[in-house]
Amino acid sequence: MSAPLHLWLIPLLPFAGFLLNGILGRRLPKWIVTAVALLAPAAAFGLVLNAALGLFGIGPAPGSFSSLPYVETCPLPWIDIGALHVDFSFVLDQLSLVMLLVVTGVGFLIHVYSVGYMSHEEGYARYFSYLNLFLFFMTVLVLAGNALVMFVGWEGVGLASYLLIGFWFRKTSAADAGKKAFIVNRIGDFGFLIGMFLLLANFGTLTFTEIATKLGQDPGWQGGVVTVIALCLLLGATGKSAQLPLYVWLPDAMEGPTPVSALIHAATMVTAGVYMIARTHVLFDHSPFALSVVAIVGAATALFAATIGLVQNDIKRVLAYSTISQLGYMFLGCGVAAYSAAIFHLVTHAFFKALLFLAAGSVIHAIGGEQDLRRMGGLWKRMPFTFAVTTVGVLAIAGFPPFAGFFSKDAILYAAYLHGANGKALWFVGVVTALLTSFYMFRLWYLAFLGKPRGEDAPHHATPWSMLGPLVILALLSICGGWIGIEPSGGLSNWTNWINMERFSGFLAPAVGANAAEGGSAGLELILSGAAVGVALLGWLVAHLFYRQKSRLPAQAAAALPGGYKLLANKYYVDEFYGAAVVKPLLAISTYLLGWVVDKALLGGAAWLLGGVATFAGALLQRWQSGNIRSYAAWLAAGAAAVLLFLVVPWPDVLASLSAIHLGAAGH
Amino acid sequence: MSSFLTQEVPISWYLLLSAVLFSLGVIGFLIKRNLITVFMSIELMLNAVNLSFVTFAHQWHAVKGQIFVFFVMMVVAAEAAVGLAIIIAVFRARATLAVDRIDLMKL
Numbered sequence: 040m041s042a043p044l045h046l047w048l049i050p051l052l053p054f055a056g057f058l059l060n061g062i063l064g065r066r067l068p069k070w071i072v073t074a075v076a077l078l079a080p081a082a083a084f085g086l087v088l089n090a091a092l093g094l095f096g097i098g099p100a101p102g103s104f105s106s107l108p109y110v111e112t113c114p115l116p117w118i119d120i121g122a123l124h125v126d127f128s129f130v131l132d133q134l135s136l137v138m139l140l141v142v143t144g145v146g147f148l149i150h151v152y153s154v155g156y157m158s159h160e161e162g163y164a165r166y167f168s169y170l171n172l173f174l175f176f177m178t179v180l181v182l183a184g185n186a187l188v189m190f191v192g193w194e195g196v197g198l199a200s201y202l203l204i205g206f207w208f209r210k211t212s213a214a215d216a217g218k219k220a221f222i223v224n225r226i227g228d229f230g231f232l233i234g235m236f237l238l239l240a241n242f243g244t245l246t247f248t249e250i251a252t253k254l255g256q257d258p259g260w261q262g263g264v265v266t267v268i269a270l271c272l273l274l275g276a277t278g279k280s281a282q283l284p285l286y287v288w289l290p291d292a293m294e295g296p297t298p299v300s301a302l303i304h305a306a307t308m309v310t311a312g313v314y315m316i317a318r319t320h321v322l323f324d325h326s327p328f329a330l331s332v333v334a335i336v337g338a339a340t341a342l343f344a345a346t347i348g349l350v351q352n353d354i355k356r357v358l359a360y361s362t363i364s365q366l367g368y369m370f371l372g373c374g375v376a377a378y379s380a381a382i383f384h385l386v387t388h389a390f391f392k393a394l395l396f397l398a399a400g401s402v403i404h405a406i407g408g409e410q411d412l413r414r415m416g417g418l419w420k421r422m423p424f425t426f427a428v429t430t431v432g433v434l435a436i437a438g439f440p441p442f443a444g445f446f447s448k449d450a451i452l453y454a455a456y457l458h459g460a461n462g463k464a465l466w467f468v469g470v471v472t473a474l475l476t477s478f479y480m481f482r483l484w485y486l487a488f489l490g491k492p493r494g495e496d497a498p499h500h501a502t503p504w505s506m507l508g509p510l511v512i513l514a515l516l517s518i519c520g521g522w523i524g525i526e527p528s529g530g531l532s533n534w535t536n537w538i539n540m541e542r543f544s545g546f547l548a549p550a551v552g553a554n555a556a557e558g559g560s561a562g563l564e565l566i567l568s569g570a571a572v573g574v575a576l577l578g579w580l581v582a583h584l585f586y587r588q589k590s591r592l593p594a595q596a597a598a599a600l601p602g603g604y605k606l607l608a609n610k611y612y613v614d615e616f617y618g619a620a621v622v623k624p625l626l627a628i629s630t631y632l633l634g635w636v637v638d639k640a641l642l643g644g645a646a647w648l649l650g651g652v653a654t655f656a657g658a659l660l661q662r663w664q665s666g667n668i669r670s671y672a673a674w675l676a677a678g679a680a681a682v683l684l685f686l687v688v689p690w691p692d693v694l695a696s697l698s699a700i701h702l703g704a705a706g707h
Numbered sequence: 708m709s710s711f712l713t714q715e716v717p718i719s720w721y722l723l724l725s726a727v728l729f730s731l732g733v734i735g736f737l738i739k740r741n742l743i744t745v746f747m748s749i750e751l752m753l754n755a756v757n758l759s760f761v762t763f764a765h766q767w768h769a770v771k772g773q774i775f776v777f778f779v780m781m782v783v784a785a786e787a788a789v790g791l792a793i794i795i796a797v798f799r800a801r802a803t804l805a806v807d808r809i810d811l812m813k814l
Contacts, residue, residue, distance in 0.1 A: 669806060673737050 044090050046111045046129040049139065050178040052086075053079045056171035064164025073154055076167035080150050080174050084143035091136055107549065108132035108248065110184055118187070125245055128184035134550035137382060138181045138314055141389045142307050146174050148509035149302040152397050155505035156298050156404060166206060166296070173199035177307055181314065185245040186235050189315065193231065193279065196308045197224045203303060204295040216291035223288040227278015231315075234271030237264065251321040260325050269322045269329030272315065273336070280312025280366045283340045287614055289363055293355040297400030300355060305362045305396050306389035313369040313385055317378040317551050324376065324552065331461070334374025338468040341367030343611070345475035349482070350597075350607045353410050354399050357483050361436065362392055364472060368451055371469060375462065377454030378551035379544035383524060384447035390520045391435035391444055394513035398429040401502050401510070402487060412483060417492040424507065426488045428514040433484045435517040437477035437575045440568075446521030448473065449568045450544075456567055466567075470574055477578025485586035721762040728755035742794050742804040746787075753783050 056079030064072050094104055113127035131139075150170060157166050176199055180192025197220075205217030238245055241264050242253050254260050276282070281289035292304045303309070316323060316333065323330045341364045348360035365388050372381030403410055405422055419426040435442035438449070452473075456466040524543040585592045597604040606612070663674075728751055735748030757776045764772030798804055 667807065668809075669737055676733055676737070 044093075044109060044111070044131065045086070046090075046109075046131055046182055047113075049083045049086050049143070049182065050175045052082045053171040053174035053178070055079060057168045057175060059168075060164045060171065061168035064168055067164065069163060072164045072167060076171060077147075077150055077154070079171050080143055080147040083174065083178065084140075084147045087136070087139045087143050090131065091140060094136070104133065104549070107136075112184070122243060123239065125185060125187050127188060128246070129182035129188070130184035130247070131182065132550045133547050134314075134317060134382065135181050137386060137547070139178065141386050142177050142181060143174070145306045145389050145393050145513075146177070146302060148512055149298050149306075149393065149397070152301075152400070152506050152509040153296075153298040155503035156400055157296065158503070160296075162206070166203075169199055169202045169206070170299070170302070173203065173303060173308070177311075180311055185247060186231075186238060186319075187245050189318070190228075190231060190235065193275075193311065193315075194228065196303070196311065197221060197228070197279070200224075200292070200303050200308055203299040204292045206295055206299065210294070213294040216288075216294040220288040220292050223285050224278045227275045227285055230271045230274025230278070232275075234268050234275065237268045237271065241268070247318055250319075254321050254325055265322055266326040266329050269319075269326045270332065272319055272322065273329065273333055276312030276315050276370075277336060278312070279315075280309050280370070281363050282312070282336050282367060282370055283343060286340060286344065286363050287617060290356050290359045290610075293353070293359050297355065297396060297403060300359070301393045301396030301400065304359070305392040309362065309366055310369065310385045310389070313366065313373060313381055316370075316373045317382055320373075320376075320378050320551050323373070330374055330376060332374070333370055334455075334458070334461075334465055337367045337370025337372070337374050338465050338472075339367070340364070341371060341472040342468050342475075343367075345472045345479065347607055347610050348479045349475060350604065351479075352412050354402065354412050354415070354483060354487060355396075355410055357412070357479060358392070358395055358399060361476060361480065362388075364476060365392065365436070368448065368469065368472070371455055371465060372451040375451075375455045375458035375465065376552075377451060377458075377544075379547040380447065380450035380454050382547060382551070383450055383543050384444075386523075387435070387443035387447040387517075387520045390513055390516040391432045391442075394428060394510065394517050395432040395436065397506070397510055397513065398425050398432060401425050401506055404506070405502060412486040414493050415487040416490045417488070419488040422502070425502070425510070428510045429484065429488065431514045431517050433480045436480050437578065438473055438571055439575055440572065441518070441521070443517050443520035443522075445568075445572070446524050449564075449571055450524070452571055453564055453567050456563075470570060473571055474574040474578045477575040478582050481579045481582035482586055485582060489587060490590075718762060718766050722759060725755045725759040725762065728752075728758065740805050740807060742797065742806055742809070745806060746790055746794065749790075750783065750787070753779060 056075050059075050060067075060072055067075075094107070096103060109131040111129045111131075115127075116124070117127040118125040150167070153166065153170065157163055160166065173196060176192045176195025178192075180189055180196060183189035183192055201217045201221040204220055205214045207213045208217075235245060238250065242250050244250060244253075254265075274285075278285045289304060289309065293300055295304070323333065344360045344363035344367060348357050348364060351357045351360060365384070369381040369384050369388070372378070372384060402415070402418060402422065402425060405425070406415070406418075409415065431442065435444040438445045440446075448469075452466055452469045455469055456462055458465065585596070609615075732748045732750075732752030732755060735751065736745055739745050739748060757779055760772045760776045760779070764770065764776075794804065797809060801809065803809075
């Protein structure tokens, strides 16, 4: 690197925005708040873009990718206790560069969108200060050079998420959802913490590169403790990335403002778990067991959430379950050691899911806060533009070429198919999920935009340009975002070049390792992507049949399978199960054992006892202080006499004579 | 008998006298109710101490003890002036000099 990159500025600029708007925002005029809120992420994105262009050899300070990873360490020591030495260090490599571009880029777009979306809301400055705070912590998380710095960002984005889910804190459901997200995430954070402690105990360092070096030097690190560490980290990742069994907070997180759902709960924060696994991939590479657990968790979550998504009626909840499902896809990609495919899907998913959420936001905004799909319908006429971008998003997530989702989903499915013994089963789950995804996304599309209007005609708000602009850019990215995987030198006539995304995985390989898939061939790849597109089409056709042609079919299907429908509509009763199995016993223990026995009886009793003794002794001693001068004088005289007695009487002699008497008595 | 007259008084007699006077002072201080009597008892104790001071000064041929007695007498004089003034003030305010009834300091 020829010139310093000043990575530290990337998180610090949004932090400055947070401080400014958080402290002074209420007193500043609205246009200054907006300017501060937009400039901070724009400047951060500019810095990242500058660094990226420099690395590609463009711009004033050209560098090259051979200089990566570029490490920036705070000159002052952060933690330096005995053998424990942790620096506050940032690292830029291919992985963090991709992630930073997504976080700051999509983050900036959503900031712009929020200006329009939140313009009539109370707490405008508060909203933007939280959003900037989120970007600060997210960039810290992404840039982290060791696990502890990552943990700082990890906890910070959890805080920002909590604050933003509960943004409308006067609404009980929003406040509760925020608390739920925070508490469920704590369970995952516990895993992350234990994983870090084990890393420290076994490797003596938390720096990612040093861990990789130590693992590489000694082939003896296999399974055992590495598996335990990897599983602990996975627990952390399942919390943040809303995977089984800790996904329950994400659907409730939709209580927050829609741009927040788009930024934090779809595009960036929830992908932190995937990013963390990719970042610590050496650990997973050394533990096949942990890796297969990742794959199974991912596949199971993808399928599980997709089935719930089939029957949800709240537009944001459909998208929330689809997010969980797509995150499951990314975990599946990680689990088959195709980290670059997972990151590729992370990137494209950030584009199209942010697009879908923002489009849903403009729908909700336009029809006066209505979120129920059953009361929408026929919106394409009223909002042709939103209809168009949503169509792009739906086609992208369903996986139609040449939209972005096709390439990344295909890469994961291909890697899964080639992965070992159970690869075919994982692939099959992935394909079924793709079918369900296509179905429920087209269901949303038909219900919201086509058919006849079902709701009352709400006053139609015009959508401001600040909301339309980000939608256009994200729609373009949802179309073209997948093309970064195409190798142009291979020739466009060669179809395999269109679908095997060698370029992207080659780009990420220095950071996350090459895809381990073996035994693939161009023909197989073509067949597999054909199958993926086939199920996407099938999903579309079924949705068309259900929600366009025979509108009584959904009700008939639900009536034909009442048990299954009820199970799905109630989300498998997971919340109820957790409530009965975890929350209730915990509450009972807290109330009765901790509250009554420990707090009231033991601690309260001890305090009462101490207080009683002191009061009693005080009451006794109080009598001494009669206020009568003569009694004081008498005590003085008695004291003087006692001192005198002590000084005058030759105690050693007295004691000696006493013991002599005693001895004499004993002698007789 | 002449030897009895010509003989020097032994030091222990002085000290004994001093102790008796001091004890009388203490007892008076403790049992007397009238503030003026209490005051006089204090004077008695101080003078008992003075007596033992001069006794020891004579015994050890140390002038320090006698100088100390002057200091004590000076303090006693000041104390008598202040104390009697307080007593008069107390009597004016409360129309009594019984120590037991002057107990405003009691909680």
